[in-house]
Amino acid sequence: MAKGTQGKKPGDSKKKPQESAPPKDSGEKKLNDPASKLRILAAGDLHGDMDLAEKLAARAEKEHCDLVVLCGDLTMMEQSTENIVGPFKKRGEKVLLIPGNHETVATADFLAELYGVKNLHGYSVTYKDVGIFGAGGANIGLFQLGEDELYDLLKKGFDKIKYLKKKIMVTHVHPSGTNIEKFTNVFPGSTGIKKAIDSFKPDVLLCSHVHEAEGIEEKVGKTLVINVGKRGKIIEI
Numbered sequence: 001m002a003k004g005t006q007g008k009k010p011g012d013s014k015k016k017p018q019e020s021a022p023p024k025d026s027g028e029k030k031l032n033d034p035a036s037k038l039r040i041l042a043a044g045d046l047h048g049d050m051d052l053a054e055k056l057a058a059r060a061e062k063e064h065c066d067l068v069v070l071c072g073d074l075t076m077m078e079q080s081t082e083n084i085v086g087p088f089k090k091r092g093e094k095v096l097l098i099p100g101n102h103e104t105v106a107t108a109d110f111l112a113e114l115y116g117v118k119n120l121h122g123y124s125v126t127y128k129d130v131g132i133f134g135a136g137g138a139n140i141g142l143f144q145l146g147e148d149e150l151y152d153l154l155k156k157g158f159d160k161i162k163y164l165k166k167k168i169m170v171t172h173v174h175p176s177g178t179n180i181e182k183f184t185n186v187f188p189g190s191t192g193i194k195k196a197i198d199s200f201k202p203d204v205l206l207c208s209h210v211h212e213a214e215g216i217e218e219k220v221g222k223t224l225v226i227n228v229g230k231r232g233k234i235i236e237i
Contacts, residue, residue: 038128039064043232044071044172044208047102048080050087056232057087063234067127068093071208071228072100072136072172078107085115094127096120098134100172100209101141108136120170124157130237131161133202134170138209139190147192154196162200166237169202173209175220180227183213197223203237 041060046052060068074084088095095117099108105121112119124133135153137143174180176189187210197220205225214229
């Protein structure tokens with residue numbers, strides 16, 4: 001009897017076929033399929049609320065969102081930056097952000113660099129043939145901008161993606177002349193953003209800023225204006 005075969009039944013020496021292991025998930029969302037819709041979770045006015053950031057990140061994962069857009073006021077007066085973007089990144093979500101009136105563009109840049117995400121302030125990106133451009137800040141607060149500055153920043157981003165059929169504009173403050181203004185006597189709408197809507201005609205404008213107007217949706221021309229608020233909105237385009 002050959003050495004090492006004692007006690008073995010015929011066929012025992014044959015190797016069983018091995019199942020191939022499933023490919024590992026890198027944790028990064030893939031957005032290279034232009035045929036499918038772009039699914040976005042947009043929120044703003046987190047004001048340093050770490051629990052809220054965790055809830056929003058879990059929702060983005062559960063709802064299979066392609067992208068998370070944070071519409072400013074991530075901090076409370078430049079404080080509490082810790083663990084605001086982190087919950088999204090640890091779940092592999094792609095994130096775009098802009099500053100609000102509670103943080104400077106430098107703080108937004110710091111968060112973007114720290115977590116490897118994009119500060120959309122004055123810039124644009126393209127996902128699934130959808131162009132997204134934005135400008136943060138507001139006409140009041142720590143990072144106060146003039147109306148012409150807001151318009152020029154939005155134009156700078158728009159010019160890079162104007163050839164695309166579908167466009168989303170992201171701001172912190174709302175445009176002037178909208179129903180959102182009726183919810184506040186403190187925060188005026190922006191004439192610069194209203195001019196940008198009239199000029200660039202984005203399909204959607206995502207904003208926040210006025211807490212009392214959270215969830216409000218209205219049409220300005222052909223543009224759907226959405227105050228996404230801290231609880232967030234999921235949109236598809």
